């Protein structure tokens with residue numbers, strides 16, 4: 306497959322290059338080899354992208370929602386038809402196994418385009434009757450030019466989850482992918498263009514944090530939606546505050562999975578695997594603190610150990626591989642340091658912990674038992690395949706400890722006690738909760754975090770509120786009464 310794009314940026318319906326920008330080498334995590342070379346956006350590229358988006362948004366925002374929705378739904382169809390190629394590219398970009406990318410990335414992106422394409426024509430205001438026949442009507446209006454900034458773990462999905470509601474509401478978007486995975490968003494731009502999106506409606510510019518910062522500080526920008534870490538979120542939120550801009554923040558997490566002794570233990574083990582090792586642990590909503598009720602702790606660890614025998618680590622493009630390398634050597638080193646800290650602080654290593662002696666940024670799926678709440682590995686987001694198993698005795702204790710974190714992205718409970726399941730879901734201080742599963746993110750459901758994990762929600766009808774604002778129009782049906 307040709308992994309080198311035609312040029313670094315996609316602006317106004319075409320590929321654009323400016324070789325004066327800082328070089329960005331794209332590394333395939335399986336081989337450590339360079340598979341594409343791009344350039345970060347220079348100030349003229351940033352200006353070009355924002356000017357084109359501002360120009361295009363005026364007409365796009367004036368179209369009917371049905372017309373815009375048609376373009377998005379066409380893009381969804383193209384994306385589904387190209388799923389194989391897009392998945393292969395996503396695997397080159399991230400190192401995630403094709404077994405995952407073929408069902409979770411372009412497909413999830415297409416779902417978002419289809420869903421918000423469907424909703425676009427159904428967005429309406431309301432009529433509010435008042436005394437004396439006066440009334441107010443509301444108009445849902447686009448914000449204008451939105452900036453999207455992506456993390457490296459789900460490059461296609463992140464681009465689509467931001468573009469689809471933004472465009473459905475009549476905005477234009479300038480999207481900056483992560484510098485680690487810059488390839489897939491260009492494909493999203495091509496597909497939207499091919500589906501009939503007017504030039505400039507979705508522009509992609511490459512670059513590091515400084516490019517993101519320049520985009521946000523531009524006066525033409527009405528909103529920024531970031532998927533990234535909490536430290537970056539703080540900077541982006543502060544920069545947006547300078548001009549009182551709208552924000553959506555999808556940030557990090559240290560989510561709990563609470564497993565009671567009445568749970569279906571195989572389902573609980575599956576949930577913990579999904580919530581810790583999918584995408585080699587590089588998922589923001591991962592349930593990395595697994596609280597297991599004391600009586601079943603050793604049984605849980607034994608079953609988990611047996612299931613880990615099913616890990617197939619290898620060439621991520623091979624459809625039988627179910628566990629790929631980490632996205633970069635840097636990220637792998639961060640995870641290695643956390644594993645060392647876990648050992649040093651006295652946690653019991655029950656699986657993995659090693660770096661396989663082979664090419665690629667691999668690290669074994671790792672499980673620590675007897676983890677306590679104060680250990681570094683139980684407090685900080687690791688963003689790699691490291692599961693911490695903690696044990697508990699009572700429901701009240703589990704809930705209090707699950708919530709004792711500055712993050713609040715996701716939380717799940719495994720139990721067969723119906724009332725306890727709902728009690729726990731109501732008690733979790735997290736934006737995205739699960740009962741008897743973990744980490745599913747269908748487009749119909751709101752996704753996002755509370756506390757340090759974020760602001761706003763992606764997906765679901767709620768996302769429309771974050772990409773539009775309501776204008777109230779007061780209509781007088783009577784003479785104006787003035788005091789003099």
Ligand SMILES: NC(=O)c1ccc[n+]([C@@H]2O[C@H](COP(=O)([O-])OP(=O)(O)OC[C@H]3O[C@@H](n4cnc5c(N)ncnc54)[C@H](O)[C@@H]3O)[C@@H](O)[C@H]2O)c1
Pocket residue numbers: 454455456457458459481482483484512513514515516517518521532533534535536537538540541554555556557558588589590686688714753754758759
């Ligand atoms: N909540 C979610 O939906 C979600 C999803 C995926 C990843 N994440 C989080 O993302 C993190 C991993 O991704 P990452 O390492 O790419 O995150 P990161 O914060 O390092 O970078 C995210 C993006 O922000 C850009 N950026 C960096 N500094 C900036 C600045 N000052 N101004 C504007 N943009 C700037 C980066 O170039 C990149 O595109 C983890 O913390 C993970 O939990 C969250």
